[in-house]
Amino acid sequence: MIRTLxxxxxxAVFITGxxxxxxxxxxxxxxxxxxxxxxxxxxxxxxxxxxxxxxFYDPILSRDSSTSCASCHSPFNAFAHTDHDxxxxxxxxxxxxxxxxxxxxxxxxxxxxxxxxNHLDMQALAPISHPKEMDNDIVKLVKKLQSGSRYPKLFxxxxxxxxxxxxxxxxxxxxxxxxxxxxxSKYDSVMRAESAFNxxxxxxxxxxxxxxxxCHKEPLFSTFEFANNGLAxxxxxxxxxxxxxxxxxxxxxxxxxxxxxxxEYTYPYMHDGRFKKLSQVLNHYSKGIVQSPTxxxxxxxxxxxxxxxxxDLIAFxxxxxxxxxxxxxxxxxxxxx
Amino acid sequence: xxxxxxxxxxxxxxxxLFSQSKELEIEFIPMFNGEKLxxxxxxxxAESTVNIETLRxxxxxxxxxxxxxxxxxxxxxxxxxxxxxxxxxLKIKTTKEKxxxxxxxxGIDSLxxxxxxxxxxxxxxxxxxxxxxxxxxxxxxEGTDSRCKSRQNRFQYHLGGYAAEFSALQEIELSIKDxxxxxxxxxxxxxxxxxxxxxxxxxxxxxxxxxxxxxxLKKVITLKK
Numbered sequence: 001m002i003r004t005l006x007x008x009x010x011x012a013v014f015i016t017g018x019x020x021x022x023x024x025x026x027x028x029x030x031x032x033x034x035x036x037x038x039x040x041x042x043x044x045x046x047x048x049x050x051x052x053x054x055x056f057y058d059p060i061l062s063r064d065s066s067t068s069c070a071s072c073h074s075p076f077n078a079f080a081h082t083d084h085d086x087x088x089x090x091x092x093x094x095x096x097x098x099x100x101x102x103x104x105x106x107x108x109x110x111x112x113x114x115x116x117x118n119h120l121d122m123q124a125l126a127p128i129s130h131p132k133e134m135d136n137d138i139v140k141l142v143k144k145l146q147s148g149s150r151y152p153k154l155f156x157x158x159x160x161x162x163x164x165x166x167x168x169x170x171x172x173x174x175x176x177x178x179x180x181x182x183x184x185s186k187y188d189s190v191m192r193a194e195s196a197f198n199x200x201x202x203x204x205x206x207x208x209x210x211x212x213x214x215c216h217k218e219p220l221f222s223t224f225e226f227a228n229n230g231l232a233x234x235x236x237x238x239x240x241x242x243x244x245x246x247x248x249x250x251x252x253x254x255x256x257x258x259x260x261x262x263x264e265y266t267y268p269y270m271h272d273g274r275f276k277k278l279s280q281v282l283n284h285y286s287k288g289i290v291q292s293p294t295x296x297x298x299x300x301x302x303x304x305x306x307x308x309x310x311x312d313l314i315a316f317x318x319x320x321x322x323x324x325x326x327x328x329x330x331x332x333x334x335x336x337x
Numbered sequence: 338x339x340x341x342x343x344x345x346x347x348x349x350x351x352x353x354l355f356s357q358s359k360e361l362e363i364e365f366i367p368m369f370n371g372e373k374l375x376x377x378x379x380x381x382x383a384e385s386t387v388n389i390e391t392l393r394x395x396x397x398x399x400x401x402x403x404x405x406x407x408x409x410x411x412x413x414x415x416x417x418x419x420x421x422x423x424x425x426x427l428k429i430k431t432t433k434e435k436x437x438x439x440x441x442x443x444g445i446d447s448l449x450x451x452x453x454x455x456x457x458x459x460x461x462x463x464x465x466x467x468x469x470x471x472x473x474x475x476x477x478x479e480g481t482d483s484r485c486k487s488r489q490n491r492f493q494y495h496l497g498g499y500a501a502e503f504s505a506l507q508e509i510e511l512s513i514k515d516x517x518x519x520x521x522x523x524x525x526x527x528x529x530x531x532x533x534x535x536x537x538x539x540x541x542x543x544x545x546x547x548x549x550x551x552x553x554l555k556k557v558i559t560l561k562k
Contacts, residue, residue: 041453118471121453125461129468139462166462170454245470247503247544 024049026106029183031191032219035106037120037178042171044178047158052176053334054154055169060144062090062134069127069173072099075331078262078322079103079180085273089133096132096237098273100258101266103182103325107220113255113271114242115226120177121170138166145169182261182325183219190319191219197319203309204316211285211303211313215296216260221320226254227296230289234272241271252294264321278317282310359434361401363427363519365417366561367392369526376419380526384484389525391479392419393465395445395458399429401436408432414445416458416465435515443554444475444506450499472497472543475505476554482529487538494532496551498543505543505551511560520561527557 024044028035055061059068072087073079079102081087087095097113111117117126127133128141145151146164156162158172189195197205208216217223226242233240233253242251255271269275275284285303289295305313325331367374369389370382380387394417399410408431417424445459450472454461465474474497481490498505513519531553540547 038453116470118451119453122461122466122471125466125468138468139464142462165456166460167454167456170461174454246500 026178028106029181029188029219032183033107036109037106037174039106039178042121042174044175045158047154048172048175049179050176050334051154051158052172052174053331055173056176057333060148061128061136061141063136063140064090066090067134069124070333072127072133073102075328075333076265076326077101078182078265078326080266082265082267085268087133089130090135093132093135095130096239097271098268101262102177103180103262103322104220104259105180106178108224110224110256114245115256116245121174124170124173138169141169142166180325180331182322184324185261185322186319187316188219188322197316200312200315201319204312204314207305207309207313208316211305212260214298215257221260222257225257226251227257228253228292228294229255229285230291230295230299231270231274231284232290234274237272239272250294253292254294260317261320262322262325264318265326278314279310282313286310359431361429361431361434361436361517361519363399363429363439363521365396365425365427365521365523367419367425367523367525369524374419374525386483387480387526387529388482389478389480391477392525393417394443394476395465395473396427396441396443397445397449398440398442399427400440401429401431401433402438402440403433403436406433406436408436413441414449414458416463434517436513437515439511439513439519440508442506442508443558444497444551445473445499446506447499447504449473467495467497467542470542472499475507475551478525478528482534482538484535485538486535492529492532492534492538494540494550495542496540496547496554498547500543503543503545503548505547507551507555509555509558513560522559522561523554524557524559528554531556 024046026035026039026044056069056073059065059071061068067088067090070079072081072084074081076082081099085098087097087099089095100113105120108120111120111123112126117123125138128136128138142164145155151164152162155164155168159168161168186195186197186201190197215223215225215227215229228241231253240252242254242256243249245251263269263278267276267278269278269281275281282303282305285299286305287302289299289302291300369375369380369387374389374392376389376392378388396415396417397413399413399415401408410429415424415427419425449455449459459473461468465477466472467474474495476494476496478492478494480492482492483490485492496505511519511521532550537546540550
């Protein structure tokens, strides 16, 4: 009797352990730096990831159940918001910044254009609470989820506890977002020696390494530090970026350096979405830089890019598009029924 | 086999009970005009009428020491909320009954502030976490003061901030001399005078003012004589 029980317990532990290990281990791509996110504090499970995915796509998160995370972070735009320079929220309110794409988040040490958020887990609190975004409150959200018929069961499956907490909501949202790994662009296959750049892309890659790689560093295509890239202040927004958080003049006009991966899908560009096209971005770097004391050293002299260079550089930048990421069904819409 | 397990179970439990049976009580009593502070009560002073609506703060990293022994509470985070009086009394399971020195932090340390989502008293639903900028609010005091020039004479002091020069965390050390029950008083009236609500009615983010006011707060925390 006892022996059967012991065998059954061992078998159960083995099977569940095996299932979790194979299906939901976070595997950093080969040659990439170690991820910043501490997975030991929030161990992956299928139930948590799927719960996070449901929450991500569910407008229940907003005050009037109109706006979900995906409203501004659409999978088909690499989880950015194409065509909208500034983010949209409940009752068609317009926010102050462009919604950034979401992928490879495990490598980000800090979040938001100004680094206001210090941890992926805590990031979701900002849009949930912001009056121009979801205009909700985590306490009200917990009550709303708890009082419905679908979520308590899902939280119970994910956390072994049907009492919903703020912590569980945030951990589940993190888990889903951490699965958004994008490393299957043409660039990646060239790096894995599975394919090759054409001549134009090759020239573009050389130009990239000379002009862009300091800040948009491979393989993530960002250092995730803050820099002033010489944009003129938009006086309708008066957004000084990082300075608002650190209260240091030396951080004036500095914004978090975005990754260049998937940029084909994530227009418009910059923290306020002021550029609709890549050609405008390159124009800015070659003849639009505004000099100021906090300007990045790399940009003190404008980039020298001929018309041909620009075409080549854009050809390379388009090799960073990851179609399999954008159309990955595992990341798509999921409803709760 | 089962009998041996049963005996082992009983034994281990009694050992556990024996080693953890000591309990030290630390009670925090917010004071106003020399008495226990009452929420939603009009304190009529010569110059103003004051009403405290909310008082909520974190006590963390509780340590006790005597000449021979040092004790540090595990997972030591406590949210004290005057709205729920039971939270003002902390029962600390220690290895000894008597210590000479009590040390604790008022607020949440920087490492915890950057460690992601947590539960219990640290859950972001407790109303002690800023949403627009990461970080715990160490101390929250809200109410009205007839001297305040703000709308409806309201004041709101949310003190927090963990990063470098804006770290508002306060370390407090009290000599407790073998006491079995420790009563820590917080003179909210004195704190309010230091905050000077006539000129400053609102602190809602980390910064120099939050640090300065946190230092004033430390000064009004004393052991009951």
